[in-house]
Amino acid sequence: xxxxxxxxxxRLLWNKxxxxxxxxxxxxxxxxxxxxxxxxVADTAPFSPWSFGAYLGRMLPLLxxxxxxxxxxFTGAAQKRVAALTDATPxxxxxxxxxxxxxxxxxxxxxxxxAVAEALxxxxxxxxxxxxxxxxxxxxxALVPALALALGGGWLLGRARPWLLWLWxxxxxxxxVLPLPQALSMLNGSFFSAYPASLxxxxxxxxxxxxxxxxxxxxxxxxxxxxxxxxGRRDVRV
Numbered sequence: 127x128x129x130x131x132x133x134x135x136x137r138l139l140w141n142k143x144x145x146x147x148x149x150x151x152x153x154x155x156x157x158x159x160x161x162x163x164x165x166x167v168a169d170t171a172p173f174s175p176w177s178f179g180a181y182l183g184r185m186l187p188l189l190x191x192x193x194x195x196x197x198x199x200f201t202g203a204a205q206k207r208v209a210a211l212t213d214a215t216p217x218x219x220x221x222x223x224x225x226x227x228x229x230x231x232x233x234x235x236x237x238x239x240x241a242v243a244e245a246l247x248x249x250x251x252x253x254x255x256x257x258x259x260x261x262x263x264x265x266x267x268a269l270v271p272a273l274a275l276a277l278g279g280g281w282l283l284g285r286a287r288p289w290l291l292w293l294w295x296x297x298x299x300x301x302x303v304l305p306l307p308q309a310l311s312m313l314n315g316s317f318f319s320a321y322p323a324s325l326x327x328x329x330x331x332x333x334x335x336x337x338x339x340x341x342x343x344x345x346x347x348x349x350x351x352x353x354x355x356x357x358g359r360r361d362v363r364v
Contacts, residue, residue, distance in 0.1 A: 127225050139236070147195060148240060151192065151237055152244055154188055155181075158184045163245070168320075168321075169329065173261075176319070182241070194276060223356070310341055312338065
């Protein structure tokens with residue numbers, strides 16, 4: 127399984143499209159940091175978990191699309207061309223699919239780490255601030271459940287109909303213009319600016335309401351369940 131994972135990971139990362147996606151992510155992240163994060167959100171410091179979370183919320187649609195970009199290597203025409211080789215592997219189909227999904231998740235994680243690292247560099251350069259550990263909870267809660275949902279849902283949909291990936295890719299952009307309830311507001315990033323503004327405190331400590339935390343756990347579980355359901359399918363239709 128390790129060889130399959132490493133082979134698929136190399137196939138995903140060693141191409142010009144990944145480099146282009148990485149450059150676009152860094153460019154867009156720089157624009158958000160300089161034009162929005164620098165001012166802080168809801169009267170919090172630019173390097174507070176709230177402002178950092180708002181930055182990640184703005185980056186999430188691009189990271190979501192990036193995660194689905196990796197899945198396109200395993201669905202549709204691209205997968206059909208290599209199916210004769212990959213289907214001949216002695217590994218069980220479900221394990222093989224999970225190895226490929228792990229490679230896609232690694233690619234999405236690398237894009238996310240690039241966006242996070244850019245913010246940390248920005249904080250160090252602009253404010254000489256290095257308390258990065260305080261931002262870890264916001265990063266994990268903002269990115270992991272959403273990207274798990276993106277990958278799991280995209281894998282399940284893409285294995286059924288490859289074109290459904292493109293509809294799934296549009297979801298975060300649609301959510302950005304919808305008035306989501308607070309429990310789901312991390313999906314469009316509005317939670318990080320709206321919730322601290324509702325508190326009677328200046329630059330409040332980072333904490334999640336129970337409903338928001340429960341929703342994030344549910345999103346993570348849903349993405350994992352979708353990934354398992356989609357693994358092992360051999361009915362890809364182009």
